[in-house]
Amino acid sequence: MKFEVTILGSGSSTPSLRRNPAAQLINIMENYFLVDCGEGTQIQMRKYKVKLQKIDHIFISHLHGDHYLGLIGMLQSMHLLGRKKNVHLYAHPDLKEMIDLHMKISQTRLTFSIVFHPLSYDEPKVIFENKYVTVSTVVLKHRIPCCGFVFREKEKPYPLDTQSAKALNVPMHAFNALKKGEDVQLEDGRTISFKEVTFNRPKSFSYAYCSDTAYLEKIIESIKGVDVLFHESTFTEELNDRAKETHHSTARQAATIALKAEVGQLVLGHFSVRYKSTENFLAEAGAIFSNTVAAEDGMVIRVY
Amino acid sequence: MKFEVTILGSGSSTPSLRRNPAAQLINIMENYFLVDCGEGTQIQMRKYKVKLQKIDHIFISHLHGDHYLGLIGMLQSMHLLGRKKNVHLYAHPDLKEMIDLHMKISQTRLTFSIVFHPLSYDEPKVIFENKYVTVSTVVLKHRIPCCGFVFREKEKPYPLDTQSAKALNVPMHAFNALKKGEDVQLEDGRTISFKEVTFNRPKSFSYAYCSDTAYLEKIIESIKGVDVLFHESTFTEELNDRAKETHHSTARQAATIALKAEVGQLVLGHFSVRYKSTENFLAEAGAIFSNTVAAEDGMVIRVY
Numbered sequence: 001m002k003f004e005v006t007i008l009g010s011g012s013s014t015p016s017l018r019r020n021p022a023a024q025l026i027n028i029m030e031n032y033f034l035v036d037c038g039e040g041t042q043i044q045m046r047k048y049k050v051k052l053q054k055i056d057h058i059f060i061s062h063l064h065g066d067h068y069l070g071l072i073g074m075l076q077s078m079h080l081l082g083r084k085k086n087v088h089l090y091a092h093p094d095l096k097e098m099i100d101l102h103m104k105i106s107q108t109r110l111t112f113s114i115v116f117h118p119l120s121y122d123e124p125k126v127i128f129e130n131k132y133v134t135v136s137t138v139v140l141k142h143r144i145p146c147c148g149f150v151f152r153e154k155e156k157p158y159p160l161d162t163q164s165a166k167a168l169n170v171p172m173h174a175f176n177a178l179k180k181g182e183d184v185q186l187e188d189g190r191t192i193s194f195k196e197v198t199f200n201r202p203k204s205f206s207y208a209y210c211s212d213t214a215y216l217e218k219i220i221e222s223i224k225g226v227d228v229l230f231h232e233s234t235f236t237e238e239l240n241d242r243a244k245e246t247h248h249s250t251a252r253q254a255a256t257i258a259l260k261a262e263v264g265q266l267v268l269g270h271f272s273v274r275y276k277s278t279e280n281f282l283a284e285a286g287a288i289f290s291n292t293v294a295a296e297d298g299m300v301i302r303v304y
Numbered sequence: 305m306k307f308e309v310t311i312l313g314s315g316s317s318t319p320s321l322r323r324n325p326a327a328q329l330i331n332i333m334e335n336y337f338l339v340d341c342g343e344g345t346q347i348q349m350r351k352y353k354v355k356l357q358k359i360d361h362i363f364i365s366h367l368h369g370d371h372y373l374g375l376i377g378m379l380q381s382m383h384l385l386g387r388k389k390n391v392h393l394y395a396h397p398d399l400k401e402m403i404d405l406h407m408k409i410s411q412t413r414l415t416f417s418i419v420f421h422p423l424s425y426d427e428p429k430v431i432f433e434n435k436y437v438t439v440s441t442v443v444l445k446h447r448i449p450c451c452g453f454v455f456r457e458k459e460k461p462y463p464l465d466t467q468s469a470k471a472l473n474v475p476m477h478a479f480n481a482l483k484k485g486e487d488v489q490l491e492d493g494r495t496i497s498f499k500e501v502t503f504n505r506p507k508s509f510s511y512a513y514c515s516d517t518a519y520l521e522k523i524i525e526s527i528k529g530v531d532v533l534f535h536e537s538t539f540t541e542e543l544n545d546r547a548k549e550t551h552h553s554t555a556r557q558a559a560t561i562a563l564k565a566e567v568g569q570l571v572l573g574h575f576s577v578r579y580k581s582t583e584n585f586l587a588e589a590g591a592i593f594s595n596t597v598a599a600e601d602g603m604v605i606r607v608y
Contacts, residue, residue, distance in 0.1 A: 014381050017350050021377075039377040040344045046321050063409045065380045069373075073325075073343040076369045077318050094409040101405060105367045105398040107448050144411050 003028050003153065003205050003303040005228070007269065008044040009036075010295035012234050013066040014273045020044050020297055021066035022211060022270060024230070025055070026151055028133050034058045035149055035209050041070035042077055048298050053083055057128060059135070060091035061211060062146035068095060072102050075110065083112045090127055090135075092145055093118040121145040124222045129154075138222040140213035142247045148210035150223060158198035165197040205304045208263070211270050214244065215253040220261045228303050229263040230295070232270035236280045239272075255285035255292060269295035307332050307457065307509050307607040309532070311573065312348040313340075314599035316538050317370040318577045324348050324601055325370035326515060326574060328534070329359070330455055332437050338362045339453055339513050345374035346381055352602050357387055361432060363439070364395035365515060366450035372399065376406050379414065387416045394431055394439075396449055397422040425449040428526045433458075442526040444517035446551045452514035454527060462502035469501040509608045512567070515574050518548065519557040524565045532607050533567040534599070536574035540584045543576075559589035559596060573599035 005026050011019025021038025025045075032054045034041075045052055052074070060068050068091070078087065089095070096116050103110065117127060121139055128135040131154070138148035157179035165175070170192055174184040178194045181201070185191050208223040211232035223229055234248035243250050249257075251268055258266035266289050268281050275281070278294035285292045293301075309330050315323025325342025329349075336358045338345075349356055356378070364372050372395070382391065393399070400420050407414065421431060425443055432439040435458070442452035461483035469479070474496055478488040482498040485505070489495050512527040515536035527533055538552035547554050553561075555572055562570035570593050572585050579585070582598035589596040597605075 014384050015347055015350075015377075017347065020347075039374065040347055043319055043321065043324075043344055046319075065377050065406065065410055065412075069377045069380075070343065073319075073369050073373045076373075080318050092409070098402075098405055098409065101402055102369065105396070105402065106369055108369075 001029065001304075003207070005207060005230070005301040005303065006048055006050060007295045007297060007299045007301070008041055008048065008050070009038045010269045010271065010297050010299070011038075011066075012270045012272055013064065015039065015066075016273050018297065019271065019273070021069070022061075023070065024209065025050050026207065028151060028153065030054075031130065031133060032056065033135070033151065036061055036067045036211070037069075037071040037074060038066045039069040039073075042074045044297065052078060053081065053085070055087070056085060057088045057135075058090065059127075059149050060089070060095060061140070061148065061209070062142060062144055063092050063094055063098075064144065064212070067212075071095075072099060075099070075114070076108065078112065079108065079110045086113045086115050088115045088117060088128075090117045090119055119145075119147050121147060136222070138208065138210055138219050140210060140219065141216045142212045142214065146212055148208060148213070148219065148222075150206060150208045150226060152206040152226075153204035156202045156204055158194060158201050161197050161199055168192060168197060170197055203304075207303050210257075212248060214247040215249050215257070217257070217260065220257065223257075223261050223263065225262050227264040228267060228301060229258055229261065229265070230267040230269060231257055233268045233281055233285065234270050234272050236275070236284050251281040251284040252288060255288035258285075258289040258292070264291065265301075266292040267295050267301060268292060305333065305608075307511070309511060309534070309605040309607065310352055310354060311599045311601060311603045311605070312345055312352065312354070313342045314573045314575065314601050314603070315342075315370075316536075316574045316576055317368065319343065319370075320577050322601065323575065323577070325373070326365075327374065328513065329354050330511065332455060332457065334358075335434065335437060336360065337439070337455065340365055340371045340515070341373075341375040341378060342370045343373040343377075346378045348601065356382060357385065357389070359391070360389060361392045361439075362394065363431075363453050364393070364399060365444070365452060365513070366446060366448055367396050367398055367402075368448065368516070371516075375399075376403060379403070379418070380410075380412065382416065383412065383414045390417045390419050392419045392421060392432075394421045394423055423449075423451050425451060440526070442512065442514055442523050444514060444523065445520045446516045446518065450516055452512060452517070452523065452526075454510060454512045454530060456510040456530075457508035460506045460508055462498060462505050465501050465503055472496060472501060474501055507608075511607050514561075516552060518551040519553050519561070521561070521564065524561065527561075527565045527567065529566050531568040532571060532605060533562055533565065533569070534571045534573060535561055537572045537585055537589065538574050538576050540579070540588050555585040555588040556592060559592035562589075562593040562596070568595065569605075570596040571599050571605060572596060
């Protein structure tokens with residue numbers, strides 16, 4: 001059981017040696033989701049031992065260069081390494097045009113297909129689900145259309161208490177229904193309540209990625225109660241005006257959202273290159289929401 | 305007096321932690337020329353302390369991703385850092401379309417202008433010159449249109465022998481003509497031969513960049529006698545077939561070109577990611593052309 005986030009890039013628009021532009025890898029029970037893909041993401045993956053070809057789903061928040069300019073090179077490497085599996089890409093429709101143009105001018109015909117899922121920016125939507133996870137959008141407020149993403153584990157089955165099941169002589173074919181929380185009537189006439197033969201349902205965890213955005217209370221309903229929230233904080237409060245002007249947030253604003261949304265932990269990131277340390281970010285946010293950390297490239301956040 | 309080349313990326317299509325994709329910075333007397341701009345070039349510049357804003361001329365050999373995908377991010381950083389000076393870009397016309405599309409979809413209006421110089425691929429041409437340098441193309445043979453570039457210092461002035469000039473009472477206004485190698489008739493009727501008052505003309509140096517290309521003897525006339533030749537060698541001879549198929553060269557082929565073109569030094573590069581060492585490249589090329597080195601990221605090659 002695993003739900004962790006690897007920060008591949010914690011910086012913002014101008015990259016530095018310490019911070020690559022935005023990219024995160026989310027691993028939920030060996031389902032790998034890439035969120036944003038700034039320039040150099042594939043190099044970061046090599047550095048932090050992320051296996052490129054395991055990624056099947058890529059989510060791009062918006063089309064500023066620091067969030068997508070590593071994508072074409074990464075797709076190109078997947079191709080050169082002989083990938084056959086589809087890649088699902090969730091992004092603004094304009095990105096397809098950009099990729100198609102590159103493939104045309106470089107005369108490349110990929111060894112795999114890109115299944116393009118255009119995002120819309122009017123209201124939050126579920127854009128992906130499988131047996132374990134749903135991914136939904138958060139509509140952010142930025143200079144161009146921009147979405148965050150919430151990764152939620154689905155309800156988990158009740159773990160079977162095999163000892164009690166054995167003691168009650170429950171046949172195996174009833175296990176699935178019991179684990180789903182259904183009571184089962186047996187052939188011998190007995191009704192077995194799932195509560196008799198299962199343990200408590202394990203918690204389902206969740207992670208929200210919100211970058212880039214101005215302070216926006218409307219997002220609270222989309223991210224309410226997530227276990228971990230990544231919220232951009234490009235600036236600290238003394239550059240509040242600059243944050244407003246560029247549609248970014250300050251550390252204080254990120255913490256205010258975390259507090260109001262009652263999240264478990266706040267991860268700050270997307271720091272402007274002008275800051276040499278995250279000390280002031282942590283002080284500013286920590287005064288409002290104490291369980292706050294600052295993202296660093298290569299950091300692994302355990303959602304549980 | 306300086307003529308040096310900084311290797312920013314010595315790898316080929318799939319980047320590794322050791323080798324970034326293609327990019328080189330050429331510094332000729334503080335004139336900075338960037339040749340190719342693979343993904344991550346701007347990060348390499350930070351690593352090797354290259355000043356981004358000093359670059360006024362960018363030459364892109366061809367539109368495979370490993371030679372140009374770092375360009376848009378680099379232009380974007382120039383913009384965010386407030387550049388005003390023009391950037392001159394020499395590339396296939398399709399690159400302009402790609403840049404324009406990015407600027408449109410990211411809603412960016414650059415703070416500076418890009419002066420686009422479309423390359424042609426029919427015959428070698430002089431594409432740039434200033435007081436000190438000319439840059440001309442080399443028509444290479446690759447899967448898509450591709451050019452190499454030759455950087456040649458112009459003829460240098462004869463250094464004035466100030467002692468002799470003083471002894472002969474040569475007036476200052478005659479110096480320029482003498483340094484150009486012209487004899488000068490003075491007001492007092494004397495003719496001063498430039499040979500009397502100057503030292504030998506210093507050598508003008510030259511550097512050629514040839515990547516990507518199949519073995520092509522036709523390029524010899526374009527690069528004849530250059531002091532340093534960078535020639536791609538994506539493979540060693542045992543993958544000769546693969547080289548042919550992908551329009552690349554082997555180390556042996558690069559050395560054969562160096563020998564036939566009578567260059568001073570050969571620099572090998574654009575190594576396929578499959579090779580862990582350059583030992584075999586150097587052995588193979590060295591058997592044909594002894595003054596051969598293997599490029600590494602961060603290496604500085606002194607042309608003189």
